[in-house]
Amino acid sequence: MANDKEFDIVVVGTGNAALSAAISASEEGTKVLMLEKGSENKRGGNSFFTDGAIRFAYNDLDGISKVVDSLSKEELASIDMPKYGEEDFHKDLMDVTQGKSKPELANLLVSKSYETILWMKEQGVNFVMNENQFFEKDGRKSFWGGLPVKTENKGIGLVEALFKKAQENGVEIWYESPAVKLEQEEGHISAVHVKKENDETLTVKTKSVILANGGFEANKKERMKYLGDQWENAVVRGSEYNTGDGITMALEVGAQRAGQYDGCHAHTTDYNAPRVGDYSKPGDIYKKSSYPLGLIVNPEGERFVDEGADFRNYTYAKYGKETLKQTNQKAFQLYDSQVQPMLRVEYNLEEATKIEADTLEELAVKMGVDETAFLKTIEEYNSAVQEGDYNPSIKDGKSTKGLAPEKTNWALKFDQAPFFAYPVTCGITFTFGAVKVNDKAEVLDEQDQPIKGLYAAGEMVGELFYHNYPGGSGLMSGSVFGRTAGKSSANFIGQKSLI
Ligand SMILES: Cc1cc2nc3c(=O)[nH]c(=O)nc-3n(C[C@H](O)[C@H](O)[C@H](O)COP(=O)(O)OP(=O)(O)OC[C@H]3O[C@@H](n4cnc5c(N)ncnc54)[C@H](O)[C@@H]3O)c2cc1C
Structure with a gap:
């Protein structure tokens, strides 16, 4: 020595x-x-x-x-x-x-x-x-x-x-x-x-x-x-x-x-993100944070969290872990064309894995989820959406009624084609x-x-x-x-x- x-x-x-x-x-x-x-x-x-x-x-x-x-x-x-x-x-x-x-x-x-x-x-x-x-x-x-x-x-x-x-x-x-x-x-x-x-x-x-x-x-x-x-x-x-x-x-x-x-802190991240941070692609480009505006379903086609529980800043670290509990540690974030323009920039980068379809049936097939269950989830969700003033800058209380889990803010009907799905998994940030x-x-x-x-x-x-x-x-x-x-x-x- x-x-x-x-x-x-x-x-x-x-x-x-x-x-x-x-x-x-x-x-x-x-x-x-x-x-x-x-x-x-x-x-x-x-x-x-x-x-x-x-x-x-x-x-x-x-x-x-x-x-x-x-x-x-x-x-x-x-x-x-x-x-x-x-x-x-x-x-x-x-x-x-x-x-x-x-x-x-x-x-x-x-x-x-x-x-x-x-x-x-x-x-x-x-x-x-x-x-x-x-x-x-x-x-x-x-x-x-x-x-x-x-x-x-x-x-x-x-x-x-x-x-x-x-x-x-x-x-x-x-x-x-x-x-x-x-x-x-x-x-x-x-x-x-x-x-x-x-x-x-x-x-x-x-x-x-x-x-x-x-x-x-x-x-x-x-x-x-x-x-x-x-x-x-x-x-x-x-x-x-x-x-x-x-x-x-x-x-x-x-x-x-x-x-x-x-x-630990975790975040939903693109399903095809590098397995460990790639120094040639920094800038946190694989995270997927706009889910309060949309819906999240698992490979069984079912929702499993209240996407609108709070602003993304207070839920994203938790929802990454929930994704880990799903089949193949996979979930899909869903957006219809009325909210798509409001998504963060990461969703439009060439690194983003994006699925697009003109109908819900086609979307289910492209996602590889159980079609019947998926269509039922969307139908039930759309029927449960309550009237109210939509405002993504505040917790607007525009919610669903009668679902488990509810979506408690920013609940708009998912009905305007084309539809988009982004496959995500859990990325660990730090312990x-x-x-x-x-x-x-x-x-x-x-x-x-x-x-x-x-x-x-x-x-x-x-x-x-x-x-x-x-x-x-x-x-x-x-x-x-x-x-x-x-x-x-x-x-x-x-x-x-x-x-
Ligand atoms: C993709 C991503 C996005 C994030 N975005 C945000 C954000 O926007 N805002 C925010 O507040 N936080 C964010 N975080 C969390 C944030 O990065 C951390 O909380 C913070 O950077 C931790 O800083 P640190 O200096 O403790 O650790 P680090 O920045 O991780 O530094 C640890 C250092 O120790 C070195 N090291 C390890 N072992 C040894 C050893 N034996 N000898 C010598 N060196 C060693 C490592 O190489 C590294 O240089 C993000 C994290 C990630 C991964």
Whole structure:
């Protein structure tokens, strides 16, 4: 083993959480190394694959205009923006996690979200309005769902900007250099073992390590162990490298496991999407999110969820998992020609698997579903649709009556040809179970005491998300906890050097 390198802080991973941590630690004048398991052209983790939608408590349009500075006066005047303050973000987080998000962590995420988005902007990240989060009527844009902003050029733009800043700050980055083990000396983290070419292991001496290397979603064995056998063949929507290494390394030095190990974020994704994130096709182009406007049936031709239970931001993570329970882990999203023009852009990309037919009978045959059952489902649905004002910008209460499950909002009759079906399956995004951390991003041991010199951020933080999460919170969590971890570890080193 060579022993020839020394850094103040080693950050494991190069996703949004790791980059935020490295930038914030280097801002404090520390010497930082980032370790990436993949090659340079496969850097950036899940963060690279994202749509860039990012949640924060903006309060009102004025709060947004400080983040998205490209909006003209005319554009601002044409926007209807519902208020979204800290209490709204907190409520959304608690609602979708069934009240389980740990208050200390939830409060940090929510209360630092606005300050953090402005900090990201200072680091060179550009933000734009999220074109998927409003409906346009009479020249006005009505936003909904607390997620009006995204990063320019999606996750690609986000990580590019942060890599640039990290490099300007003098952060060193090693590619094809997975961290494999942590060392401690007198109760402090003292080194990281890094696997290099030819299986050689290099020991990097350091005073602090920030683990920001994701969950275990790309590890088939661990998926089956913790989430269940049905997750064996789930599509992995992002990085192939998030195999739980950070969790293993942390547990080996006494960290406490925390969070929902049998829970994960998942999304309905194109049935023919690549089995693992394809770095040449980023931008989250395979997801299928417009289902609140349509219907979903399984291969038996039956509905199995309330497509209109809520805005997509609050149901998509859950409905991916429901799809996994269907025959061949398959379902079909259905739209008729009156809602087809309102679908998100992904539905019209050449990568989208699309079935089109002029009649319902022809659609059933092309989908390969049980025709009789399918026609009965549609007939019963159409008869159950109630009168009401259809408005996709709000939960319009235009529902069905007498079905199981009902469609509780945005229920229009499915009767205008041509008809479209999109086959979908479940794609896993990231896992919820990880390690215990406090609001300084310190990793805690079995006695709830900080392991000196060890920090975690992003998907490595347990106890924040359970069952589901409000869309756009993953990136904000990476930024808030990454930035916190960077500051805390720089502060720890400062104190250590005074001892
Ligand atoms: C397709 C897709 C779309 C998404 N869209 C959104 C969205 O619009 N908004 C949102 O908020 N969230 C979104 N998410 C979720 C979001 O990506 C995550 O919540 C967030 O990016 C996690 O950031 P992270 O830095 O913790 O992990 P990652 O970005 O996954 O980074 C982990 C890093 O660790 C590296 N690594 C792993 N093991 C090792 C090791 N042993 N040594 C060194 N490096 C290692 C990986 O290669 C990677 O670089 C999406 C996810 C996917 C997959």
